[in-house]
Amino acid sequence: MSNDELKKAILDILVTDAKRSVDDIAAMLQQPKKKIKELIEKMEQDKTILTYKAVINRAKFDSDRTTCLIEVQCSPQRGVGFDAIAERIYKFPEVRSLYLMSGGCDLMLLIEGETMRDVAFFVAEKLATLDHVKSTTTHFLLKRYKEDGFILTGQTNPSRLAITP
Amino acid sequence: MKDFRAELIKTIPPSGIRAFFDLVIGMKDVVSLGVGEPDFVTPWHICESAIFSIEKGMTSYTSNLGLLELRHAIADYLLRMFSVKYDPKQELIITVGASEAMDIAFRAVLNPGDEVIILEPSYVAYAPLVTLAGGVPVNISLIHGDELVVDFEKIESKITNKTKAIFINYPNNPTGKSFRKDELVRFALLAEKHDLLVVSDEIYGELTYDYDHICFSSLPGMKERTILISGFSKAFAMTGWRIGYAAAPHDVIEAMMKIHQYAMLCAPISGQIAAIAALERGNKDVKAMKKEYKRRRNIIVEGFNKLNLYCANPEGAFYVFPSIKRLPFSSEEFCIKLLNEEKVAVVPGTAFGSTGEGFIRCAYAASIENIKEALRRIKDFLQRHDAL
Ligand SMILES: Cc1ncc(COP(=O)(O)O)c(C=O)c1O
Numbered sequence: 001m002s003n004d005e006l007k008k009a010i011l012d013i014l015v016t017d018a019k020r021s022v023d024d025i026a027a028m029l030q031q032p033k034k035k036i037k038e039l040i041e042k043m044e045q046d047k048t049i050l051t052y053k054a055v056i057n058r059a060k061f062d063s064d065r066t067t068c069l070i071e072v073q074c075s076p077q078r079g080v081g082f083d084a085i086a087e088r089i090y091k092f093p094e095v096r097s098l099y100l101m102s103g104g105c106d107l108m109l110l111i112e113g114e115t116m117r118d119v120a121f122f123v124a125e126k127l128a129t130l131d132h133v134k135s136t137t138t139h140f141l142l143k144r145y146k147e148d149g150f151i152l153t154g155q156t157n158p159s160r161l162a163i164t165p
Numbered sequence: 166m167k168d169f170r171a172e173l174i175k176t177i178p179p180s181g182i183r184a185f186f187d188l189v190i191g192m193k194d195v196v197s198l199g200v201g202e203p204d205f206v207t208p209w210h211i212c213e214s215a216i217f218s219i220e221k222g223m224t225s226y227t228s229n230l231g232l233l234e235l236r237h238a239i240a241d242y243l244l245r246m247f248s249v250k251y252d253p254k255q256e257l258i259i260t261v262g263a264s265e266a267m268d269i270a271f272r273a274v275l276n277p278g279d280e281v282i283i284l285e286p287s288y289v290a291y292a293p294l295v296t297l298a299g300g301v302p303v304n305i306s307l308i309h310g311d312e313l314v315v316d317f318e319k320i321e322s323k324i325t326n327k328t329k330a331i332f333i334n335y336p337n338n339p340t341g342k343s344f345r346k347d348e349l350v351r352f353a354l355l356a357e358k359h360d361l362l363v364v365s366d367e368i369y370g371e372l373t374y375d376y377d378h379i380c381f382s383s384l385p386g387m388k389e390r391t392i393l394i395s396g397f398s399k400a401f402a403m404t405g406w407r408i409g410y411a412a413a414p415h416d417v418i419e420a421m422m423k424i425h426q427y428a429m430l431c432a433p434i435s436g437q438i439a440a441i442a443a444l445e446r447g448n449k450d451v452k453a454m455k456k457e458y459k460r461r462r463n464i465i466v467e468g469f470n471k472l473n474l475y476c477a478n479p480e481g482a483f484y485v486f487p488s489i490k491r492l493p494f495s496s497e498e499f500c501i502k503l504l505n506e507e508k509v510a511v512v513p514g515t516a517f518g519s520t521g522e523g524f525i526r527c528a529y530a531a532s533i534e535n536i537k538e539a540l541r542r543i544k545d546f547l548q549r550h551d552a553l
Contacts, residue, residue, distance in 0.1 A: 013460070024533070027467045028460035158206060162510050163186040163199035165289045165338075 006031065007039055011048070014040075016149075018052035055148045066116045067141040070123065071105035073134045082106060085132050094122045105137070116140075177293050181516030185500065189510050196539045198527040199510040201338060203402035203483070207439070208450040211401065214442035215435045223434055229426040230418075231259025231410070232437045238444040239410055247370070247380035249388065255415040258422055259432045259440075263368045263396035263409035264290060265425070270364055270392045270411060271298035273420035279329035281364075282320060285518030286486070288338045288366070292518075300329070306520035311475045311488040313342050317351050324355070330362040331355065333381065336369040339517045339526035340486040341462075341479020343373055353384045364392045368409070371400035371451050373481035374459040382412070389414055397436075399482070400451045401443040406436035458483050461529040461536055468540040469527075472547060483530040486514065490523040492552050500525060506549070507542035 001009070009029055013020050022040065026033040043049045058065065072089075076082050082100055086107060090098045097110040109127075113119040119138075128136050145153050189195060206212075230236065236253035243249050251257055260266040267290060275281070277299040283291050285304045292302035303323050307313045320331070333352060336343040344352075356363050365381040382391040396409025409432075411421060425431075443450075462479065469476035469487040476487035489499050496513035503509050514521025529536055547553040 012456075024464065024537075027464045028533075030463050160200055160202065160204070161186070162189045162192075162195055162197040163182060163512060164201045165180065165182045165516075 001029075001031070003039065006035070007043060007048070010036065010039060011043070014049070014052075018054075055150060057147070057150075057152050058144065059152065064115045065112060066114075066119050067110070067112050068119055069139045069141070070109040070111055070127065071101075071137040071139075072107040072109060072127070073136075074106050074130075074132045075134060076106075077132065085130065088130055089127065092122065092126060094118070173297065177296060180289050182289055182512060185510075185512060185516065188501065188504060192504070192508065195504070195508045195510050196531075196535050196542065197510040198529070198531055198536070198539050199512050200528050200530055201484075202404040202530060203399065203454065204530045204532065205402040205454055207401065207403050207406070208443075208447060210446055211403070211439045211442045211450075215406075215439040218438040219435060223438065225434060227259075227431045227434050227437060229422055229431055230257070231432055232434070232441070235259055235437045235441050235444075236410075238441050239412075242444050243380070243393075243412065247378065247383055249380045249383045249393070249412075251412045252415075256418055257410060257412050258418050258425060259437060260396075260409045260411060260425065261429055261432050262398060262407045263366060263394050265429060265432075266394045266396070266409045266411040266421075267291065267364070267366065268294050268298075269421040269424045269428070270394065270413075270417075271295050271300060272424050273417060274362060274392075275300035275329060278327060280325060280327045281329060282323060282331040284315070284320075284333065286337075286339050286514060286521040286524070287332075287517055288334055289516060291332055291334075291366075295332075301327070303328070304518055304520070306518070307340075307342075308520045308524075311490065312477065313340055313486075315344070315348055315351075317355065321355060321359075324359050324361070328359065328361060330364055332364045332366070334366040334368075336373055336378070336479070336481025337484075338369070338482055339484050339512070339514070339521070340477075341482045341484045342477075343378070343480040343482075345376070346379055349379055349381060349384060352381070353387050356390055357386060360390075362390055362392065363387065364394065366394045368395050368399050369482040370395060372455055372458060372483065374455070374462060375480050378481070392417060397440050397443055400454075401440075401447050402450075402454065403436075403439065403443065406433070406439050408432055408436040408440045458529065461531070461533055464533060465527065465529045465536050465540070468536070472540070472544055472553070474543075474547075483528055485527050485529065486521075486524050487527065488524055492547075492550065496522055496525055503543065503546055507546045509539045509542045509546075511539075 013025055022033055022037045026036045074085050077084055094111050094113055095109050096112050099108045101108045111119055123138055236257045240251050240253040243251055271294050275298045279300045280303045281295045281300050282303050285306050295302040305320055370378040382388040382393050392411055392413040394411050397403040465485055466476050466478050474487040476485050479485055496515045500511055500513045512526040514524030
């Protein structure tokens with residue numbers, strides 16, 4: 001396996017389970033531990049791996065935390081397209097993700113706030129008032145069914161016989 | 166009242182797996198490496214096609230041989246994957262799992278007293294099915310010390326004028342061993358020299374991890390004397406749908422069909438529709454599951470060898486067959502003690518023939534967490550018995 005292939009294989013494991021140890025990954029890919037460790041460190045340094053975090057089921061604890069998706073239509077600017085406006089927007093910490101889109105809107109934002117009021121404030125006071133922002137459509141998230149590949153709603157693993165031929 | 170059971174049935178011993186299953190059932194917190202089926206559920210797009218077909222009212226019988234569309238899809242698949250060409254109208258039959266395909270294959274070809282060579286350790290059904298079909302299973306052990314080796318001279322020495330067929334299964338349940346080209350060629354030479362039929366159970370054919378599977382009937386001159394048996398249970402994680410198939414020369418398929426049409430009529434239609442979806446768009450699912458199995462295999466093989474329980478690196482399927490010969494227990498004792506003391510379920514090698522004594526079968530169709538937990542518990546077990 002080339003280093004690039006190996007890096008891809010390591011990432012493939014880490015994106016589904018960031019806690020997988022170097023020892024495990026080395027065994028899974030039949031590679032020396034030292035090499036796996038080095039490659040992971042390299043990818044941390046060059047920011048291929050940005051961070052390690054948990055995917056959680058927020059329904060398991062009380063939280064007022066509010067999430068919404070916001071479609072933004074804006075006018076691109078000469079020379080910089082949407083990049084300048086995007087930069088203005090993504091610097092707000094409320095903005096968890098920001099994407100340039102094709103189709104009905106130009107930018108799509110994923111916003112998280114501690115409460116609904118925080119989000120409303122952000123949209124009304126900060127986002128809608130920016131130069132070049134023509135319109136915004138805010139969609140509040142009501143229920144999470146699936147998060148990052150994990151089904152969250154009451155699906156249990158079907159049981160299997162403990163011994164079969 | 167008299168004993169109504171047939172004499173033949175009484176000669177067939179109960180499955181060793183069944184006996185062990187009865188021990189496990191009802192026990193709590195068991196970590197099981199005893200399951201011979203994928204731990205994945207059938208990919209959703211496959212389920213969804215079957216659900217849609219039921220909604221459309223497709224709930225009828227199909228032709229005895231199975232839906233022609235499915236036979237076409239299988240023929241295309243076999244050609245694409247393994248470079249063997251079968252005529253979907255003449256040379257394929259859809260069965261209720263590979264299990265039924267094996268049953269009707271033996272019944273279609275064996276005369277009373279015909280011998281079938283079976284390489285042991287082997288999947289539990291072969292010898293009983295041969296017996297039930299009136300044949301005589303001739304078991305040949307592949308075990309040499311801790312290794313699995315095919316001794317072709319030994320096989321040849323067991324061939325008599327009664328020998329009708331040789332049965333091979335690769336990648337293998339319970340050992341995970343597969344055959345390379347040179348070994349397959351030697352089977353082909355034997356078959357040719359002694360004019361034998363080869364029944365080849367290749368249900369794990371997609372699940373090889375280090376090299377590509379070679380279909381036995383793709384060897385020169387072998388298609389005419391091979392019954393290829395396969396199905397959807399393993400690679401596509403579709404055990405409960407009960408769809409398998411046999412590919413063979415037309416006259417053999419016709420003979421098998423005679424039994425199938427009366428005993429089974431046809432395989433379930435929803436399963437057949439799901440199988441079509443599996444062949445049309447299931448390749449990426451197989452690839453993803455295979456990738457995962459390979460990683461688990463690597464973990465479990467390293468794990469057993471670290472525990473000093475010699476474990477060959479199996480080329481396919483989802484089983485390892487480590488040796489426990491250095492412990493003072495029989496396979497069965499080992500498995501029962503391990504179950505009672507550590508709540509880890511593995512299957513004694515002897516469930517797959519007496520030659521499996523000294524081995525256990527562990528399936529890695531289990532999550533990496535479960536595999537690691539089982540290995541931890543086995544380590545504790547070995548420590549307690551001063552075997553580490
Ligand atoms: C080698 C082998 N052949 C056949 C089968 C049965 O397959 P099916 O579900 O298609 O009847 C199994 C199941 O464990 C198996 O391991």
